[in-house]
Amino acid sequence: MQWAAAHREPVGVQSTGHGADLPMEGGLLLTTGRMQELEVDPRHRVARIGAGVRWRRVIDEVAPHGLAVLNGSASDAGAVGYTLGGGLPVLGRVFGFAADHLRGLDVVTPDGRLRHVDARHEPELFALLRGGKGNLGVVTSMTLGLVRLEQLYGGGIFYPGRDALEVLSAFSRWAPGLPESASTSVALRWMPHDPIVPEQLNHQLLVHLRFCWVGGAAEGAAALEPMREVSRPLLDAVGPMDYRDIDRVHMDATRPGLYVLTGEFLRDFDAAAVAALLQRAGPGSGCPLPEVGIRLMGGAFARSDGMADAVSGRDAAFFLEMIGWLAPHVAAATPPALAEILRAMAPWSTGRAFVNMHGVPGGETEHARAWSEDVYARLVKAKALYDPDNLLRFQHVVGQGG
Ligand SMILES: Cc1cc2nc3c(=O)[nH]c(=O)nc-3n(C[C@H](O)[C@H](O)[C@H](O)COP(=O)(O)OP(=O)(O)OC[C@H]3O[C@@H](n4cnc5c(N)ncnc54)[C@H](O)[C@@H]3O)c2cc1C
Structure with missing residues (x-):
């Protein structure tokens, strides 16, 4: 990201390719597939999940402890990409969106800085990453709450x-x-x-x-x-x-x-x-x-x-x-x-x-429909602050690049 920032080179991020809706021409593609960190703490019901981990691995790792995660309809999807987009899970009526269970994120913002964000550290950036997807940085790992599931x-x-x-x-x-x-x-x-x-x-x-x-x-x-x-x-x-x-x-x-x-x-x-x-x-x-x-x-x-x-x-x-x-x-x-x-x-x-x-949605008006007006305005403001050159543009982008 530091290299891309210095060269004003646009950056795409891909973990599994399940959400590769838009073509990418030029720029730098970061693939996170080898970032396979997975630490499970069953006692505190929390897991630290690297950017390349698919839900399948987490499900299998936590199940023996009577725990579950809030994956969607296909466990082959990447846990981080899915959760950044809100994550609409199969069991959502009981446990809510996957992003509701996010405790913290390690994210590299387009200026090349690695930041830890959570409810106390840079809370607005944390809030906007919970459902704002990959507009504001490249997440390297997330800390996620696990749910108890007996029957x-x-x-x-x-x-x-x-x-x-x-x-x-x-x-x-x-x-x-x-x-x-x-x-x-x-x-x-x-x-x-x-x-x-x-x-x-x-x-x-x-x-x-x-x-x-x-x-x-x-x-x-x-x-x-x-x-x-x-x-x-x-x-x-x-x-x-x-x-x-x-x-x-x-x-x-x-x-x-x-x-x-x-x-x-x-x-x-x-x-x-x-x-x-x-x-x-x-x-x-x-x-x-x-x-x-x-x-x-x-x-x-x-x-x-x-x-x-x-x-x-x-x-x-x-x-x-x-x-x-x-x-x-x-x-x-x-x-x-x-x-x-x-x-x-x-x-x-x-x-x-x-x-x-919200695949292949066209221009900015259509992109904006993925959020409430208030959230969209906050996302546009944060995009201007964290990614003024719109380096992270090969996706469901907010603002003028949409
Ligand atoms: C068969 C199938 C079923 C699905 N079911 C559901 C469902 O039930 N509920 C639901 O909510 N979604 C569902 N989805 C959508 C899925 O959540 C998205 O496609 C999601 O983007 C997949 O993430 P990925 O990392 O696997 O995909 P990728 O194609 O690797 O990444 C897609 C996008 O995610 C973002 N991204 C990925 N990794 C990072 C990162 N480390 N940092 C920043 N941004 C990142 C980027 O914007 C990237 O362009 C489904 C998709 C498929 C194909």
Whole structure:
């Protein structure tokens, strides 16, 4: 960073490549993959995690102590990159955003200085790094609180695509009434023709319900029961589970690929929203996107610990998330399909996006939607202070470079 600052050379940062949405031309690419520091202190429920560590390693390391981290739907993602973007976890309704559990960061700011920031040291920089992503520095390691997790009941249910209206309508009525112990989402998924996909799920549109209950199996099953009665599932894989198997809940792609992830927070997901979504992404719509989903927000997502942060979505009831392929044969169809669904869902939108899932968003006005107006103004001010030459520009950048 000191060399880059002296030469005014722009800098990109990459850990796993899972969030490599924007092309980079010129400049210096810092890869953090070899920064594999991982120290776990189970007694104080805290871990120090290097910039190159993926969630999978941390999950496996802390699980024997009855502890867990707040990773998202794919444990192959980098722990630091994900957490800097707020981190919307599978168990977020119980434990909140991953960034809520950050205790401190070691960060190299674009002037080449290594700083330790936390609630007492440079609190504004710390606050803005919790959800502001990589705009203000390159993080070398983070100190993260771990959560106690004794029992978990969860997994996924696949329904046939032809029952999409029944399943999504039932979800829209059932999900808002769930207690905080339950986290859930539902997605329309076009399953590829692939020998690794079980026979009964191969090459068709499916509806995938994901469900996690932090607590006993009997209570979890009772909460899920209404959704089990909606339609005849092709596969019901919900049961008592070990947190090490958390990837089975979303069954996401496990390796970085040629796709874009984007979305929008919603105030509501009512019957009219179900109809609007199905018209664009349901059976017979010809939608080219492999996945269009709705996650339930609320619960602990809505609470902050009283410390300022840069996480968005606390006021949302749901999150609309979409994946689009960028492989050559579908690349041209993907952006218009994403834009059409966002337009159709605009009446239910809070107007805010989530920086971790806001791929290829265009110019500054669009970038700014990943934060509240107040947070965005603070991020722009801090960017001018810490990165006046916009060295960290190959990403979801704030300010004039956006
Ligand atoms: C299959 C899949 C599922 C996902 N599910 C979720 C989910 O459930 N919830 C959620 O919140 N997100 C989710 N994401 C999004 C994911 O959190 C982002 O893509 C995140 O940026 C991945 O971080 P990375 O370090 O692995 O990626 P990289 O591509 O290596 O980095 C992406 C960006 O992160 C920033 N960054 C990374 N490391 C550093 C660092 N050391 N210092 C400063 N900035 C850094 C930079 O801006 C960089 O451009 C998912 C992504 C995928 C591909």
